[in-house]
Amino acid sequence: MSQKSSSGSAFRRRARIGVYLATSALLVGTACSNADDTAEADTVEAPSSAFPDNPATGTPVKIGVINPEGGPAISMPNNRRAAEAAxxxxxxxxxxxxxxxxxxxxCAAKEDPASNQDCANQMVEQGVAAVVVPSSGNGAVMVPIITGAGIPYVTPSGTTPVELTTPSAYALNSGFPGSLASMAAYSAQQGYKKVAAFVIDTGAVIASTEALGDATFGAAGVELQLAPVTPGTPDATPQVSAGVADDVDAVAIVGDATMCTSVLKAIGTLGAGQEKMVIQPCLDPSVVDAVGTTLDGATAFLGADIDSDGPEAVLYRAVMEQYAPDVDINGFTFTGYQAMLGLIRAAQGVEGDPTPQAIDAAIRTAVDVPMPAADDITFTCNGTAMPGMPSVCANKGIVATVEDGKAVDPKVGE
Incomplete structure (x- = not known):
C-alpha cells in the first residue's frame, strides 16, 4: 500500500532559578511557521499491519481541536489538518x-486570551469528550474551563504551569524542559564550558529558559548565557556578533522559524565556527532554503522524528500522504498528529461509551503508550514522568544530526 527562534548587558544575564515556569513555553514562540506550501516528500510504504481493516461503526464521539489560526502573528492551519488526518x-x-x-x-484561536477562552467555552458547549491542543501559549485560560467541565485536555507539550500540574490535563512529551536538559547533558558530554543561547524574546520563553538554566546547564557545569532576540528580527547580526565574541564553545537557537533563519544567516555571514544546537522549528523548509549549508552539522533536539525509516516516522508520512496529501508535513505540523493519535492510542482501553470520564480514566491509567512520530519513546500519564510536573507524560526526546536540512541518525535522549 502506498502511503507518506540584545544588548550586550542583556546577553550577559545568567540563567537563574526563581521562576516556576518549568514549561515548554517555547512552543508559543517557536511554532509560528505560517508555511502552507506543500513540501515534496518521498513516497513511503507503511506495513499493511499499520492499516488494518477496522473501521469505526458506532455513534460518533466528538473530539475538540483548538488550534492557532487567523491571528495577526501566529497561524498554523497545518497542525489542525494533521490532527484531522490522524x-x-x-x-x-x-x-x-x-x-x-x-x-x-x-475552533480557530487567534492566540490571545479572549479568543482562546472563547474556544474553550465552545468545546464545553459542544459536549466534546476530549480536547486536543496542538500548540498554544494560552493554556492557562483554557485548562480551567475544559478540565473544570470534566473534559480531558491533551497537548503534545504544555506551555504554562497550569497545563503541567492540573489533573485531567496531559502534556504527552517533555517539551522545552526536556530539550533544555538534553542540550545541557550533550554540552557536558562534549566538554563545553560556555553556551550562548539565542532565545526568542517573549516573556514566557525567556522566563522558562532563565528558570531552567541553572537546574540543567548549571548542574552540568556549563555556563548558559542568554541573548534575547526580538520576534520578527530580520537581521540578528548584532546579537550573534556579541554572543559568539564572548568565548563560547557552542550556540543554541530557541525560537520560531523566522528567528532561526535570522540567527543562522548571521552565523553564516560572520563565519562563526561554534557548534550549533537547534530545535524543531529550525528544520522548517523555509529555514533550510534560506540558510543553505549553515545548518549542516548542527545537533537537533526534537519532539518528533519525521524523516527516518523508523516505523513511527514512516507511519506519520504515510498517514499524512493518504489523508492530507497537500499539507507540508515538516516544521511543527506533527504536533496535531502527535496529540490526536496520542489521545486515540491512550484511549484504547475505554470500555463502553467513550465519555469524557471514561477517556480521562483510560489516559490516566494507560502505560507505555507508543509516542506518535517518535520511535522508541513511550508515554505514561500517571504523574511520575517529570518531578514537579505531574501532567507531563514522558521524559525523553530525540537527538539527531542535521544533514542537508534533515535530521539524520535520530537517537532517544534523556
Missing part, C-alpha cells in the same frame, strides 16, 4: 475510539 486514519483503521468514529470539532 482522526480519519483512526476511524478507518483503528476503530476510532472504542469503536466509535471520531467527529472532529474545531
Amino acid at each position: 482522526a480519519e486514519y483512526a476511524n478507518a483503521h483503528l476503530g476510532g475510539i472504542a469503536g466509535h468514529p471520531i467527529e472532529v470539532v474545531t
